[in-house]
Amino acid sequence: MAALVIHLQNILRLVVKELRSLRADPIMLVLVVYTFSIAVYTVATGVKLEARDLTIGIVDEDQSDFSRSLLGAFGPPLFKVSKRIAANQIDDEMNSGRLVFVLEIPPNFQADLQAGRQAALQLNIDATAMTQAGNGTVYIQQIIAQEIANRQAGRETATSLPINLVVRARFNPNLDSGWFSSVMQVLNNVTLLTIILTGAALIREREQGTVEHLLVMPVTPVEIMLAKMVANALVILVAAVASLVLVVEWALGVPITGSLLLFVVGTAIYAFSVAALGILLGTLATTMGQFGLLAIPVFVVTQLLSGATTPMESMPVWLQWIMQIFSPTPHFVSFSQGVLYRGAGFDVVWPEIAKIIAIGTAYFAFALARFRKVIFA
Incomplete structure (x- = not known):
């Protein structure tokens, strides 16, 4: 002892x-x-991991009601910059870092949707902005899917789903x-x-x-x-x-x-x-x-x-x-x-x-x- x-x-x-x-x-x-x-x-x-202040350009070759409504969907606070650009401006805007995303809407996109034909959109991503590229892509896909669903339902309000999904984030409610x-x-x-x-x-x-x-x-x-x-x-x-x-x-x-x-x-x-x-x-x-x-x-x-x-x-x-x-x-x-x-x-x-x-x-x-x-x- x-x-x-x-x-x-x-x-x-x-x-x-x-x-x-x-x-x-x-x-x-x-x-x-x-x-x-x-x-x-x-x-x-x-150091923020969530997507915020995104920049997106839209090449609108369709010039339809849907393409104009889609442009309006990419607004603040998630998107800081949302503007129309020409197809020949894509490389310059992305190479300079002014835009992280560029969405190309082809001609006759709305007509193809209404006729039930297969339609495609092209999303160009600057993957050097890794966090924004990964998280922002998910948000853009959700926005496009919601706009298409609203358009196909024939109304601009949110479509009703057969289920009611309630999301509750525990331990960090605001994510x-x-x-x-x-x-x-x-x-x-x-x-x-x-x-x-x-x-x-x-x-x-x-x-x-x-x-x-x-x-x-x-x-x-x-x-x-x-x-x-x-x-x-x-x-x-x-x-x-x-x-x-x-x-x-x-x-x-x-x-x-x-x-x-x-x-x-x-x-x-x-x-x-x-x-x-x-x-x-x-x-x-x-x-x-x-x-x-x-x-x-x-x-x-x-x-x-x-x-x-x-x-x-x-x-x-x-x-x-x-x-x-x-x-x-x-x-x-x-x-x-x-x-x-x-x-x-x-x-x-x-x-x-x-x-x-x-x-x-x-x-x-x-x-x-x-x-x-x-x-x-």
Whole structure:
């Protein structure tokens, strides 16, 4: 028991040392504050995944009542620009980026519809505007289908359907991408800064030569590692919770339906796992430049393949298995979405927490072995 108390006292003193070292680095503190405040707000308000302010040109070779009504259907707020153009203007308008969509209505289109003959429209899409191209195409198809249905029904009002489909979007009723991107940005920043802070703390001591001071002190490698992980994870945890409450919930108006305490516990466990990864990278690199080159691809892979940007189900099955076995990030994203969006309790998310603990324990064991070999060899 006395030995355990001594170990805890050593870890506490080393944690205080790490916090003081971080306080003495104003650039790193500014990075933490900026990443969890301005960066989260600007991403949530500036990066929109839904279609808006679309631009469309219509080549009307039919000059019928239907083509004129179709032109009027492409109006605000979904479409910012909707105008008639000539067929010889298509390439110029699309090459210059002024129009993302160009709809070509062939001659006799309305007559073919009325006669029951097969009719065709051509929609040209600038696929370099990927989000607008994908989502906007769906809206345009729906508008055209509705206009054709109205025309065939002989009236301009919405046609009555044999069923009444009631759509209710749960957890994000307005389908606002900012609700999703703001929370995901906080999660991504937890991963990024935990890796950077823990790895940089070790590299900084190796570059400045202060690690030799630790070697002559009555402390063990486990105590040194835990102190660095706890200190930096604590800073990230406080910043993440503050960002979630002040930026996401208060400034952006995104409701947090789940237990904040459960999220804090899960984030602390995840930060421990990622901090071990940061220590591991710090043992592989000898300079801050090398550490940066190692950390960037690790973060990019874990972030892009975590399910925070694209669904895990859209990835190849073998890649899903690799990410879920070797990375704690997909489990943390699933845990956070369940708690923050759907209000899930511990009885629902405990499998994800268990997986994070298992992967984090493996990272810690590997990092400790490397730490002993590189630092204390």
